[in-house]
Amino acid sequence: MTKHLVLVGGGHAHLTVLRHVDKFVNDGHQVTLIAPCRYHYYSGMGSGLLSGIYRPQDIRFNIQKMIEDRGGAFVENRAVRIDTNKRCVDFETGGKIKYDVLSVNTGSYVPKAGIPDSEPHIYPVKPIENLFRARQEIIDRLRHGAIRLVIVGGGPAGLELTGNVWRLVKDWSSAATVTFLAGRKLMSSFPEKVRKLAAKGLSYRGIRMVEGADVQRFENNNAVLDDGRKFPYDFALLAWGIKPSSVCRQSGLPSDEHGGMLVNEYLQSVEHPEIFGGGDCICFQPKPLNKVGVYPVRQNPILFHNLMEAVNGGRRMKPFRPQRSYLLIFNLGDGSGIFYKKNWIWKGKVAYLLKDYIDRRFMKRFQVSGERQENS
């Protein structure tokens, strides 16, 4: 029997499904992708987009072309609600679409609650395409004189943004100060060696790093810490944490306290067997996972297999078995990187080159032909 598979969000966990949409279509099914933009940007290369190491077309997938070339349909819109009774998805601009099987990969966002609209020039790190807009605005402002840049958030994203915004400034002008507001403690969830290498990798370039307090609010062009210190800024990059996309929780699907849709080992909603999901928007019930791209990438073949089973009425679902440890390489923006896997921690140019190689190889796997030649 013909089924309608609807994919909400064309994130990292849906890439294999998108590459094999023709297999669903050949079995007589209909596949539709709902996404706010025809491109999906690969976050692992996002900080390099800010510094200019990469162009937008180097780090994005044309998800519209991926699905349409293989016989599926693309709806450029944002999903705002999943109605599990009527089995339909509501769009932001009105209208809806019915589904038989649904898969959600809507990722995460940087909360901006409490930032007044009167505070301009604050760019959250997600969606990743923000970083290209930020780059253009920073360049524009550098042309007109000195600026004060602050980066908020002492995790991996804040670290990478700081190193890469330094590179952008250095390439264009020296008339800028870069201040890294790293929260209570830089890279607090990582071993001491990673912390030390990260701090050293920034301080030799004259980047000012502030620890010991979190940014509490923004007012009158100042980032105000919870111990009262104030840091004036003209331009701020926000990487103070992420939250799972709110679509699932708002729709009443069982979710964790942060809003991630609860899924079982088959990446299937714990209450609705016809709904699946992957990436930052889910909470993997057997073992909550860190919000890193490694997991959605590894969920790809599992989601593909299980969605195939679901539309074809099969019952041989495959479980997702998250790996215990994974490699992370942080791009410091000066041509070096920090390599981190278990107790193996080192810094150098080779680490950055390895990351660049792995990331470009990943892009090649899923980019459709001709994409890299497109204009940005």
Ligand SMILES: Cc1cc2nc3c(=O)[nH]c(=O)nc-3n(C[C@H](O)[C@H](O)[C@H](O)COP(=O)(O)OP(=O)(O)OC[C@H]3O[C@@H](n4cnc5c(N)ncnc54)[C@H](O)[C@@H]3O)c2cc1C
């Ligand atoms: C600067 C930076 C660097 C990072 N570097 C690394 C790294 O090197 N290695 C690593 O493992 N992790 C890294 N991460 C973490 C990684 O980005 C995330 O874990 C990963 O992006 C999660 O993938 P995802 O597909 O779940 O979500 P996303 O990448 O956020 O994709 C979600 C997609 O859903 C779409 N969408 C959102 N809302 C809706 C909606 N309502 N309706 C329809 N579509 C919607 C979006 O447009 C987007 O295309 C980094 C994060 C940042 C911010």
